[in-house]
Amino acid sequence: MPQDSPLEAAPAPARVGLFVTCLVDTMRPSVGFAAVKLLEDAGCRVEAPRAQTCCGQPAYNSGDRADTQALARQTVKAFEDFDYVVAPSGSCAAMIREHYPALLADDPAWSARAEQVAARTYELVSFLTDVRGVNAVEARFAGTVTYHDSCSGLRELGIQAQPRQLLATVQGLKLSEMQDSDVCCGFGGTFCVKYPEISNTMVGDKIDCIAKSGARTLLAGDLGCLMNMAGKLKRTGASVETRHVAEVLAGMTDSPAIGEAAKD
Amino acid sequence: MRSTARTFKENAKAAVADPQLRRALDHVKSGFIGKRAKAAARLPEFDALRDAARDIKNHTLDHLDLYLERYEQNVRANGGHVHWCATAEDARAAVLEVCQRVGAKTVTKGKSMISEEIALNDHLEAHGITPIETDLGEYIIQLRHEPPSHIIAPAVHLTKDLIEADFRKEHTQFPEGRSLSEPRDLVDEARQVLRDRFLKADVGITGANFLVAETGASVIVTNEGNGDLTQVLPKVHIVVASLEKIVPNLEDLSTILRVLARSATGQEFSTYTTVSSGPKRAEDPDGPEEYHVILLDNGRTQMLGSEFHEVLRCIRCGACMNHCPVYHAIGGHAYGWVYPGPIGAVLTPALIGVEEAGSLPNASTFCGRCESVCPMRIPLPKLMRHWREREFERHLSPAAVRYGLAAWAFLACRPALYHWLVGLEMRVLGALGRRKGRFAWLPFAGGWTRHRDFPAPQGKTFQALWAERKAGRAP
Numbered sequence: 001m002p003q004d005s006p007l008e009a010a011p012a013p014a015r016v017g018l019f020v021t022c023l024v025d026t027m028r029p030s031v032g033f034a035a036v037k038l039l040e041d042a043g044c045r046v047e048a049p050r051a052q053t054c055c056g057q058p059a060y061n062s063g064d065r066a067d068t069q070a071l072a073r074q075t076v077k078a079f080e081d082f083d084y085v086v087a088p089s090g091s092c093a094a095m096i097r098e099h100y101p102a103l104l105a106d107d108p109a110w111s112a113r114a115e116q117v118a119a120r121t122y123e124l125v126s127f128l129t130d131v132r133g134v135n136a137v138e139a140r141f142a143g144t145v146t147y148h149d150s151c152s153g154l155r156e157l158g159i160q161a162q163p164r165q166l167l168a169t170v171q172g173l174k175l176s177e178m179q180d181s182d183v184c185c186g187f188g189g190t191f192c193v194k195y196p197e198i199s200n201t202m203v204g205d206k207i208d209c210i211a212k213s214g215a216r217t218l219l220a221g222d223l224g225c226l227m228n229m230a231g232k233l234k235r236t237g238a239s240v241e242t243r244h245v246a247e248v249l250a251g252m253t254d255s256p257a258i259g260e261a262a263k264d
Numbered sequence: 265m266r267s268t269a270r271t272f273k274e275n276a277k278a279a280v281a282d283p284q285l286r287r288a289l290d291h292v293k294s295g296f297i298g299k300r301a302k303a304a305a306r307l308p309e310f311d312a313l314r315d316a317a318r319d320i321k322n323h324t325l326d327h328l329d330l331y332l333e334r335y336e337q338n339v340r341a342n343g344g345h346v347h348w349c350a351t352a353e354d355a356r357a358a359v360l361e362v363c364q365r366v367g368a369k370t371v372t373k374g375k376s377m378i379s380e381e382i383a384l385n386d387h388l389e390a391h392g393i394t395p396i397e398t399d400l401g402e403y404i405i406q407l408r409h410e411p412p413s414h415i416i417a418p419a420v421h422l423t424k425d426l427i428e429a430d431f432r433k434e435h436t437q438f439p440e441g442r443s444l445s446e447p448r449d450l451v452d453e454a455r456q457v458l459r460d461r462f463l464k465a466d467v468g469i470t471g472a473n474f475l476v477a478e479t480g481a482s483v484i485v486t487n488e489g490n491g492d493l494t495q496v497l498p499k500v501h502i503v504v505a506s507l508e509k510i511v512p513n514l515e516d517l518s519t520i521l522r523v524l525a526r527s528a529t530g531q532e533f534s535t536y537t538t539v540s541s542g543p544k545r546a547e548d549p550d551g552p553e554e555y556h557v558i559l560l561d562n563g564r565t566q567m568l569g570s571e572f573h574e575v576l577r578c579i580r581c582g583a584c585m586n587h588c589p590v591y592h593a594i595g596g597h598a599y600g601w602v603y604p605g606p607i608g609a610v611l612t613p614a615l616i617g618v619e620e621a622g623s624l625p626n627a628s629t630f631c632g633r634c635e636s637v638c639p640m641r642i643p644l645p646k647l648m649r650h651w652r653e654r655e656f657e658r659h660l661s662p663a664a665v666r667y668g669l670a671a672w673a674f675l676a677c678r679p680a681l682y683h684w685l686v687g688l689e690m691r692v693l694g695a696l697g698r699r700k701g702r703f704a705w706l707p708f709a710g711g712w713t714r715h716r717d718f719p720a721p722q723g724k725t726f727q728a729l730w731a732e733r734k735a736g737r738a739p
């Protein structure tokens with residue numbers, strides 16, 4: 001381990017429960033392993049309890065409160081013994097942190113438990129910077145990237161400076177900001193299939209901004225948004241590749257980018 | 265106004281395919297947002313003022329009965345009349361009654377969303393009275409027989425060329441070769457047309473941005489000065505306003521005014537802020553002889569104390585739609601009724617029923633930009649979600665959605681079964697999509713793949729790989 005390793009600055013080891021998120025679990029496990037690497041580099045002991053599935057947003061945003069509450073209880077139970085809960089997603093972290101307490105507020109058996117888990121839940125990148133005091137990563141990435149601010153992370157958790165701060169320490173990486181990086185990409189969970197034309201217009205505007213940034217790689221912190229934007233970029237034949245920010249920060253960019261064919 | 269909110273999906277589809285509309289909507293994006301941001305940045309206490317404005321409105325709503333009574337007493341003391349109207353129909357009837365009693369032929373109108381809500385113009389016309397909109401935007405859409413598409417910029421869906429064409433068609437009294445290429449030309453021409461109408465009108469109808477309990481005054485904010493002429497020149501002034509427009513006193517009014525224009529247009533203050541306190545007094549040189557306030561409920565008292573209570577704080581600044589990416593994509597008409605954008609998505613189902621307007625609160629990504637700019641700090645996404653909950657409880661959401669959710673939730677609540685099943689599914693999908701890395705088409709995913717590719721999963725799930733790693737195998 002080199003002398004100036006970010007590990008040195010990190011506080012005592014912490015037990016982190018990785019909330020993988022259902023999308024990373026199913027679609028892009030490499031993001032989960034990038035998160036594990038970053039957390040371990042920051043001095044955390046990581047576990048990924050098998051009793052987790054989804055944070056419940058699909059039900060919550062469809063007005064199905066009962067099922068959302070059931071999933072909230074399941075998640076709280078699976079994670080309450082950890083020092084921290086960390087998710088490689090602003091929207092899932094915000095769901096647990098900002099919405100679980102209200103969802104279970106009227107349930108005397110669960111409200112305090114939900115509050116406790118909520119208070120210890122973080123989005124990955126902001127956890128590294130704000131809780132673990134990480135201010136640099138050891139990674140290389142040759143190329144110009146642009147960063148999309150996913151809505152929940154940005155507006156519910158205030159994540160904006162943190163990923164940029166860490167990206168600035170990736171060797172060889174140049175950040176070229178797009179216009180309207182804080183405007184929704186049109187994903188919105190089930191929104192994108194319920195209102196495909198509106199969603200398409202929104203993601204169309206977004207990829208125009210991405211193209212104008214001149215970046216070769218698009219990064220963001222939420223896989224749903226990334227799949228939406230990558231899907232549109234691919235459909236229009238754009239050559240921009242799309243990755244989760246954790247992959248770049250962890251220096252784990254060997255796997256094909258999102259929507260890209262396997263190399264062999 | 266007749267609602268087309270039920271066909272929201274089709275409306276939206278047509279709207280995104282309309283290039284002229286898209287061009288017009290670009291102005292919303294490029295104009296309002298930057299101006300508001302600058303105005304907010306120039307005022308260090310802006311966010312503190314937002315809190316104060318919210319608190320004032322919360323307090324007022326908590327004591328609404330008290331303030332409404334005080335307001336009515338003061339209007340009366342000033343020599344005016346208050347007409348309490350439970351429904352839109354009552355309000356239309358009350359306005360018509362006043363107009364007919366004074367034998368009105370034409371009425372001039374300042375911009376009023378309540379007038380749109382109660383479909384006043386149609387009602388007056390049906391009874392032989394000609395309403396003339398005097399706000400430039402409202403005047404333009406009246407010429408075109410269209411409803412407003414924005415609560416503060418009613419003609420924002422139109423480009424200048426379209427307006428020029430309308431003026432040439434309607435204003436045949438002017439020479440054909442005149443220049444109308446500059447916005448200024450259009451404003452001047454509308455002014456000329458309207459000047460004469462102001463003088464001839466029998467009744468002037470305005471809305472109210474605020475009603476002040478302490479003084480019995482109504483307040484309008486405008487940029488064109490048309491509202492002043494509307495309320496001062498005719499013999500009779502009618503104010504149409506909904507009852508949540510009340511504020512306790514002038515002090516509170518000025519606090520809220522400080523956030524209103526900044527949030528709406530990025531101005532420090534609107535060009536005109538006009539306080540009218542009733543009919544002309546003996547010593548006044550001018551003013552109306554009669555002053556009436558139509559105080560509309562139309563379902564609002566039902567919202568008091570409900571989970572939608574907070575929307576009653578709204579001051580109709582329009583910031584939420586100015587910042588809404590869905591509004592930017594489809595414009596205001598697609599929402600199908602008077603109030604578009606995020607405020608419409610919350611308010612419309614309350615006013616015309618969630619059965620009719622259920623699509624509106626669903627058509628949001630919950631990106632939260634509206635809430636982040638709302639001067640009254642109304643949690644619009646949360647309130648939209650409450651509508652979705654009501655729909656779900658009442659089985660109004662589509663059956664396919666409900667069954668799909670039930671099946672998914674059944675699985676998601678059984679982690680062992682879930683992991684086994686999605687593990688299997690991802691291996692199949694991953695293998696199928698491996699060569700290309702994405703799918704151009706997938707069964708049951710038409711909403712996605714019509715417009716974008718679906719990235720293929722990597723194959724094994726994280727949980728499967730994690731179990732392998734823990735067992736001492738790769739990765």
Ligand code: SF4
Binds near residue numbers: 638
């Ligand atoms: S909801 Fe808020 S932002 Fe929207 S019009 Fe009302 S006050 Fe303005």
